[in-house]
Amino acid sequence: MSHGKQFTLYTCQPGGPNGWKVAIVLEELGLTYESIYLDLKNGESRSPEHTKYNPNGRIPTLIDHKNNEFVIWESNAIILYLISKYDPEHKISVTTEGDKFQLTQWLFFQASGQGPYYGQASWFVYSHPEKIESAKERYMNETLRILGVLESVLSKQEWLVGGKATVADLSFITWNQAALIIVLPNKEGFDFHKDFPAVFAWHAKLEARDSVKKIAAVRAAFQR
Structure with a gap:
């Protein structure tokens, strides 16, 4: 099978933070890819054309x-695959055993903590057909708790692991961007800069990276 680009990325637009974060890593590593944008509302991700790759x-x-048409799914598993095979210079990965375990730790925390809680907060604030204030409050508070965990670490060091920006950061x-647009404006009195100054500075540095700006522009084009 002949392909002009090395990777095919099945993702969605304009939302879907997990797909966009993989695109950012592909951009960081200078890898060529074609994105196929599935319409989640119409069930395209559950179609046989996609589930033959991702059950x-x-x-x-x-x-x-x-790599012999190798298929991998789950965003942070994809990220670990990409840095393992395609980041020999450790541009956005780490080298020591301890740092590697800590990087994996942060990817697990992102997948088990930030993603699910931010996602539920977004759902109950923006999409749920009934207004359930207790659910909104629970998941908005969990969103703030996750930011607090990050603040407790980033107030002491610039990056999460290895003393540099990595895939952990x-x-x-993309989930922080989603929360700042959809969830946190609904939290009375929330002030990102004042409440979480270290996370605010870290977030700004990440948004200033060329890869993040490029993907933000691609996302914005879908919303015009």
């Missing part, structure tokens, strides 16, 4: 055409 029927899914950016 979970969710996005993202990545196919590496230069980049894995958080």
Whole structure:
């Protein structure tokens, strides 16, 4: 099978933070890819054309055409695959055993903490057909708790692991962007700069990276 680009990324637009964070990592590593944007509302991610690659029927899914059509899904598993095979210079990964375990720790925390809580907060604030104030309050408070965990670490060091920006940091950016647009404006008195100054500074540095700005521009084009 011949492909002009090394990877095919099954994702969605304009939302879907998990797909966009994989795109950011692909950009960081200078890897070529084609994005196929599935319409989640119409069930395209659960169609046979996609589930033949990803039985979970969710996005993202990545196919590496230069590695025997290797298929991998779950966003942070994809990220670990990409840095393992395609970051020999450790541009956005780490080298020591301890740092590698800590990087994995942060990816697990992002996947088990930030993503689910921010996602539920977004759902109950923005999409749920009934207004359930207790659910909104619970998940908005959990969103603030996750920011507090990050603040407790980033107030003492510039980056999460290894003394530099890595995929540990980049894995958080798209979900933080979503929360700042959808969830946190609904929290009375929330002041990102004042309440979480270290996270605010870290977030700004990540948003200033070329990869993040490029993906933000692609996302914005879908909303015009």
